[in-house]
Amino acid sequence: MQELRKERLDRGVKVRSESIYAISSLKEIMFIIGPGLLLAALLLILPLFVSSYWQGVLKITGVYVLLAIGFGFLANYVGLVSLGGALFVGVGGYLSGGLNYFFDLPMIVTIPIAAVGGALICTILLLPALPLRGVYFAIVTLVYPMALSRIIVATGAFRGTDGLPGLERFPVGIGPIYLIFIVILICLYLLSRLVNYEDFGLVLRGVKDNELSIKASALHLTWYKIQAVFIAAFMGCFAGAYLTHLYGWVGTSLLAQDFSILPVAAAVVGGPGTIFGPLVGAFILVPISEAMRDYGTLRIVFYAIILVIFVVFWTEGILDYLKRKYEQFEHWVEM
Amino acid sequence: MNDESILKVKNVSKSFSGVQAVDDISFELSKGDVLGIIGPNGSGKTTLINLITGFLKQDKGTVVYNGEDISKWMPHKIADAGLVRTFQFMRPYHTLPAYKNLIPPLYSKRASRTGLGNLGDRDAVAIDILEDIGFERDTRVPFKLAGTLPLGYLKRLELGRCIALKPELIICDEVFSGLSMSEIVSMVPLMERLQEEGITLIMVEHRLRELFRVANRVIVLSFGKKIFEGFPEEVFEDEKVKEAYFGGEDTYVFK
Ligand SMILES: Nc1ncnc2c1ncn2[C@@H]1O[C@H](COP(=O)(O)OP(=O)(O)OP(=O)(O)O)[C@@H](O)[C@H]1O
Ligand SMILES: [Mg+2]
Numbered sequence: 107m108q109e110l111r112k113e114r115l116d117r118g119v120k121v122r123s124e125s126i127y128a129i130s131s132l133k134e135i136m137f138i139i140g141p142g143l144l145l146a147a148l149l150l151i152l153p154l155f156v157s158s159y160w161q162g163v164l165k166i167t168g169v170y171v172l173l174a175i176g177f178g179f180l181a182n183y184v185g186l187v188s189l190g191g192a193l194f195v196g197v198g199g200y201l202s203g204g205l206n207y208f209f210d211l212p213m214i215v216t217i218p219i220a221a222v223g224g225a226l227i228c229t230i231l232l233l234p235a236l237p238l239r240g241v242y243f244a245i246v247t248l249v250y251p252m253a254l255s256r257i258i259v260a261t262g263a264f265r266g267t268d269g270l271p272g273l274e275r276f277p278v279g280i281g282p283i284y285l286i287f288i289v290i291l292i293c294l295y296l297l298s299r300l301v302n303y304e305d306f307g308l309v310l311r312g313v314k315d316n317e318l319s320i321k322a323s324a325l326h327l328t329w330y331k332i333q334a335v336f337i338a339a340f341m342g343c344f345a346g347a348y349l350t351h352l353y354g355w356v357g358t359s360l361l362a363q364d365f366s367i368l369p370v371a372a373a374v375v376g377g378p379g380t381i382f383g384p385l386v387g388a389f390i391l392v393p394i395s396e397a398m399r400d401y402g403t404l405r406i407v408f409y410a411i412i413l414v415i416f417v418v419f420w421t422e423g424i425l426d427y428l429k430r431k432y433e434q435f436e437h438w439v440e441m
Numbered sequence: 442m443n444d445e446s447i448l449k450v451k452n453v454s455k456s457f458s459g460v461q462a463v464d465d466i467s468f469e470l471s472k473g474d475v476l477g478i479i480g481p482n483g484s485g486k487t488t489l490i491n492l493i494t495g496f497l498k499q500d501k502g503t504v505v506y507n508g509e510d511i512s513k514w515m516p517h518k519i520a521d522a523g524l525v526r527t528f529q530f531m532r533p534y535h536t537l538p539a540y541k542n543l544i545p546p547l548y549s550k551r552a553s554r555t556g557l558g559n560l561g562d563r564d565a566v567a568i569d570i571l572e573d574i575g576f577e578r579d580t581r582v583p584f585k586l587a588g589t590l591p592l593g594y595l596k597r598l599e600l601g602r603c604i605a606l607k608p609e610l611i612i613c614d615e616v617f618s619g620l621s622m623s624e625i626v627s628m629v630p631l632m633e634r635l636q637e638e639g640i641t642l643i644m645v646e647h648r649l650r651e652l653f654r655v656a657n658r659v660i661v662l663s664f665g666k667k668i669f670e671g672f673p674e675e676v677f678e679d680e681k682v683k684e685a686y687f688g689g690e691d692t693y694v695f696k
Contacts, residue, residue, distance in 0.1 A: 305563055308537065308544045315534035318496070322528070324520035324549040324606055 141432065142298075145382065146291050153283040160393075161283060165352060167392040168286035169195075172345040173365060174372035174384035175293060176338035182378040183301045184334040185314030187240060189366040190228065190247035194342020195349060196254055196361035197231075198224040200264055202347035203356030207270040217347045224343030229336045236331045239317075251361040258358055269357025276351055286348055290385070293341055298381040310334055368392070371409055374416050377423020386425050445472045446508075447610055447641050448524075453492055453502030455485075462488040464665035465502070470610075475632075475642045477652045477673065480662030481685060486645045487529055489662070490612050494526045495519045506610075521551045523609035527599035527616055529645075535588030539576065542587050542598055543567035546605035555607040567605070574601050574631060593624040600631070610641040617648040625651050661685065 153164060173191040180186040202220035205211045211219075235246035259267055276282040300307035312320050313330050320327050342365075350356050369384065372391050376383030391412070398405045416423065422430075448470040455463040463485045470476055478486050491497040493504050495516040503512045506524050514522075534542050544563055552558025557566055572578040574597045582590075587598060596616050603611045613632075617625050625648065632655050636642060646652040653659075653673040661669035661676065663685035669676060676682055 305544050305548050308541055309548050311537060312534045312542075312545045315536055316532045318516075318528065319532040319534065319602065320545060321496070321516040322494075322520055322526060322532075323546040323602060324517050324525075324551045325545055326515075326517050 141382075142295070145294075145385075149287045149291060150284075153280045153287070161280060163393050163396045164283050165286060165348075166396065167388060168283065168290060169345040169349055170365075170368055170372065170392045171290050171385050171388040172286070172293065172341045174369035174376070174388040175290070175297065175381065176341040177369040178373040178376070178378070178384035179297055179301075179381065180334060180338045181373065183307070183314060183381075184310045184331065185239075185317075186331060186334065187244040188232075188247045188335070188338065189244050189370065190232065190250070190339070191342060191365035191367075191369050192251035192361050192363060193231070193247060193254070193366075194224070194228055194339050195346035195365045196251050196358075197228050197339075198343025198346025199350040199356050199360040200346075201227070201343070203270045203273055203350045204264060206273045206351075207356075213274045213276075213347075213351045217344065217351065220347035220350075221340055221344040224346065225336050225339035228339040228343065229332055232335055232339075233332070236328050236335070248363075248366060251363075251366070255358040255361040258361075264356065267358065269355055271355050273354045273356065274351055275354035282348075282352060286345075289344060294381060294385065297337075301381060368395070368409075371413055374413060375424060377426030377429075379423070379426040380429060383423055383425035387423070390424075446470070447472045447474075447506065448493070449503075449505040450489075450493065451503045451505070453489070453499045453504065455488055455492055455497060455499050461665045463492060463499075466662070466665075466667050467502075468660055468667065468670060470641060470643070472609075472641055473636070473639055474658060475636055475644065475656045477656030477659040478643060478645045478662065479647070479649065479652070479659065479676075484662040484685075485665040486662055487614055488665075490526055490614055490643075490645065494524060494612065520606060521549065523551070523606070524612075525603040525606050525608040525610070526612040527596075527603060527614055529614035529618075531592075531595040531599055533587035533590070533595055533598055535586065537587055538584050539587050539590060539594065539598060540564065540567040540571055540583045543570055543601055543605045546602050549606065551606050557605060557607055570601050570605055574598075574604065575627060592619050593621070596620060597628070597631075604635075608640060610643070611635065612643040612645075614645045615647065616644070617646055617651055629654055 153161060156164065173194070176194070177188060177191065180188045198220045201224045202213065202216035205216040205219060206213060231250060232247065235243050238246065258264055264270055276285075301311060309320070309325060309330055312323075313327065313334070317327055320330070346360060349360065368391060369388070372387030373384040374387065375390060376385065376387030391409070394408070395405055398408060420427075446469055450469070451467050453463060453466050454461070466489060468476075478489070480486055488497065492499045495511070495514050495518070499512065503510055505511070506519070506522060509522075511519055511522070511524070534545070544567060546552060547558045547563045547566055549558065568578065568583055571583045576583045576594065576597065582594065587595070590598070596619070600611075600613070600616060617628065620628070629651055632642065632644070636655065642655070644652055644656060656673055659669070659671065659673050659676050660667055661679075661682050663681075668681045668685060669679050671679075
């Protein structure tokens with residue numbers, strides 16, 4: 107009789123280290139890309155089966171997902187704790203809204219311009235803060251949107267508190283959901299390639315581990331931080347522009363702290379070990395938060411409880427836990 | 442060896458809120474030299490290295506490297522010019538595998554200029570360099586996370602980062618300290634090989650016997666001042682050096 111023993115599925119795949127794979131069969135290829143494909147399939151099928159109320163929730167979730175992925179990327183892979191979600195959304199939103207309102211440009215033009223141009227503006231705004239580390243950088247990113255919102259109200263720029271109404275809107279239905287989900291999938295794919303396989307991504311991870319060593323390696327530290335912030339700002343500004351044309355309106359609520367804080371909670375819930383984690387966190391937090399809309403500010407209590415649970419009792423985060431279990435899967439092999 | 446000057450340190454000073462860490466130090470280095478810098482704890486050796494490599498800005502004085510005043514340059518620009526350093530308290534990228542620790546230097550502009558960085562796959566070049574500095578190629582060691590490596594490998598990794606930049610001048614801050622005797626014995630030939638390749642070396646050390654095997658000149662620091670400069674053989678005949686070492690609380694065993 108044939109003898110069998112158990113072996114971890116990743117045994118053959120992970121030959122020598124975390125990052126070197128030897129792939130020899132379709133099964134092993136599926137082991138690596140399977141979770142990504144599953145996620146993509148889920149995201150693409152989900153919109154077809156939900157009510158129109160939940161379709162609306164999915165669009166908002168998409169916005170927070172982009173912000174959360176950007177936060178996770180900067181915090182976990184570059185070492186920059188950015189609370190700039192509101193800054194990114196605000197700048198992206200006001201840019202696309204302004205272009206549409208004052209210059210009558212269609213959203214097919216304003217959204218790309220807002221994503222790239224907004225990312226540029228945000229990066230330049232954050233430039234002076236880039237040498238700062240940890241909480242100091244975080245504070246600067248948090249203060250900017252507050253200041254911008256006060257300036258808009260005080261000077262009446264962009265029509266002050268009234269905001270810019272009557273902007274071009276997305277058609278109703280699931281089209282806009284697919285727009286943001288596909289952008290999310292592309293960002294996820296590119297970012298996880300970047301941090302796992304690209305030398306540029308390794309340099310960014312080096313920035314997180316050891317800034318002085320980056321300098322000693324003849325690399326311009328700030329330049330790498332600039333590029334990383336640009337990437338996160340790009341996603342955030344796109345999200346802001348998306349929101350603008352979702353509501354057909356731009357106002358100071360785009361600079362609200364929610365856009366800075368919820369992504370942090372999502373990243374904590376999802377876990378720091380993957381690019382995907384914050385997405386999972388956002389998909390849990392945003393719908394619950396929407397469902398609790400009736401309770402008003404009590405939602406904050408709910409965030410606080412979830413955060414405490416994850417920070418104190420389950421620091422690993424959901425996706426890191428799943429990843430660990432996934433890699434421990436065993437199958438039977440012949441002796 | 443030739444007499445071409447590669448580094449001139451002129452009257453460099455640095456104080457930290459009242460502590461004069463480096464006090465008016467000058468010295469000169471020719472291509473191919475191996476200069477040893479010794480001195481009791483806190484005598485300013487690491488601070489001097491930080492000043493030369495741009496990690497700190499001096500209060501006074503200038504540093505001239507290959508004929509250019511680099512006093513105001515940023516650290517990465519100095520490294521890009523081929524003047525590199527190791528850190529006394531090792532600074533690996535602890536979440537990356539050992540060989541991936543060499544990717545950042547190999548990704549630099551200097552590496553692509555010198556050809557190391559674009560010799561095909563950077564990973565392969567990194568593993569070659571690691572093998573050169575004593576990571577056994579066919580073991581798992583080069584693939585382990587740097588954060589899990591023992592001290593000896595981390596010291597080598599510091600050197601590896603320098604070598605990946607194909608430097609002209611390496612400043613080593615205590616690469617021998619904390620190592621066992623056998624580890625040091627295995628590292629001395631590495632230092633000698635770098636010297637044979639024409640790389641100029643400055644070595645800050647407490648392990649004098651091993652240092653004097655490679656150094657051809659020695660500077661002694663005490664309380665931020667240069668109190669001696671000369672050949673290794675003469676060091677312990679000097680009264681000031683004896684005073685600095687044996688007069689203070691530090692007890693050192695020579696030879
Ligand atoms: N960043 C700093 N801030 C304040 N004081 C400092 C700083 N760096 C060094 N010092 C002081 O400067 C003096 C010289 O320190 P340095 O680290 O250069 O000595 P060292 O010769 O390298 O000592 P060791 O042999 O212990 O490595 C010490 O008195 C130290 O306390
Ligand atoms: Mg020192």
